[in-house]
Amino acid sequence: MPIEDRDDAYLITHALAKDTLSRLRDVETTQVAFRKGLVKLGRICGYEIIDGAMETEYVTIQTPLAETTGERVKGLDNVVIINVLRAATPFVEGLLKAFPRAKQGVISAGRDEEAGMDDDGGFPITIDYVKLPEITEKDTVIVADPMLATGSTMCSVLDHILENAGVDPEKLFVLSAVSAPDGLLRVDNEFPEVDLLTVSIDDYLDDDGYIVPGLGDAGDRAFRTT
Ligand SMILES: O=P(O)(O)OC[C@H]1O[C@H](OP(=O)(O)OP(=O)(O)O)[C@H](O)[C@@H]1O
Ligand SMILES: O=c1cc[nH]c(=O)[nH]1
Numbered sequence: 394m395p396i397e398d399r400d401d402a403y404l405i406t407h408a409l410a411k412d413t414l415s416r417l418r419d420v421e422t423t424q425v426a427f428r429k430g431l432v433k434l435g436r437i438c439g440y441e442i443i444d445g446a447m448e449t450e451y452v453t454i455q456t457p458l459a460e461t462t463g464e465r466v467k468g469l470d471n472v473v474i475i476n477v478l479r480a481a482t483p484f485v486e487g488l489l490k491a492f493p494r495a496k497q498g499v500i501s502a503g504r505d506e507e508a509g510m511d512d513d514g515g516f517p518i519t520i521d522y523v524k525l526p527e528i529t530e531k532d533t534v535i536v537a538d539p540m541l542a543t544g545s546t547m548c549s550v551l552d553h554i555l556e557n558a559g560v561d562p563e564k565l566f567v568l569s570a571v572s573a574p575d576g577l578l579r580v581d582n583e584f585p586e587v588d589l590l591t592v593s594i595d596d597y598l599d600d601d602g603y604i605v606p607g608l609g610d611a612g613d614r615a616f617r618t619t
């Protein structure tokens with residue numbers, strides 16, 4: 394079973410996903426290896442979503458030698474991937490290897506870290522740029538962001554997506570590499586219709602809202618900023 398139901402979220406349990414995440418966590422992992430690791434993890438997660446959450450259908454195929462029955466994944470033309478800038482960019486590059494015909498959207502969202510966490514344990518979020526494709530009732534929407542910490546960014550992003558969509562998509566996934574229990578709870582409370590997929594549920598958030606043990610600041614490590 395590639396995706397395990399953990400009540401608060403669905404865990405992607407593929408051994409290669411865990412292996413890749415472990416390399417991403419390592420403080421010694423360089424920028425290039427970190428970025429490539431996020432691409433690889435996105436690809437693995439994409440394959441696991443297909444295996445665990447999408448249907449297949451039988452089709453008749455003529456090979457050069459004989460007619461046979463094959464199996465095809467249904468709905469690959471009805472996938473929408475939303476890239477939460479900026480840390481999700483390499484993660485989405487990997488996802489697109491599994492869903493090459495996906496419609497894509499981007500939302501630029503950032504935490505106001507100078508403002509600090511509020512009394513509810515969330516951050517003020519600035520949304521700078523939103524460009525989303527049409528979302529239909531047939532679509533499987535995957536909102537990708539490698540880090541789900543307090544959940545503030547994801548809640549703002551989901552507000553924009555659902556307001557813009559006007560209709561409920563067939564499936565709505567939030568995909569993260571590393572998540573914190575508080576963030577999962579916040580998104581689940583505010584958007585019960587969303588299925589939360591993650592490779593790891595980590596222990597806690599520190600006083601600055603960073604996931605522990607986590608992997609540090611994913612955007613900074615991938616883009617070599619501080
Ligand atoms: O769950 P939250 O507490 O909202 O934190 C998670 C967000 O923080 C990071 O983005 P960041 O604001 O650092 O922007 P970046 O992608 O440009 O680095 C990360 O990529 C998420 O978007
Ligand atoms: O641990 C965290 C929290 C938010 N954003 C990150 O990149 N890492």
Ligand SMILES: [Mg+2]
Pocket residue numbers: 480610611612613
């Ligand atoms: Mg960042």
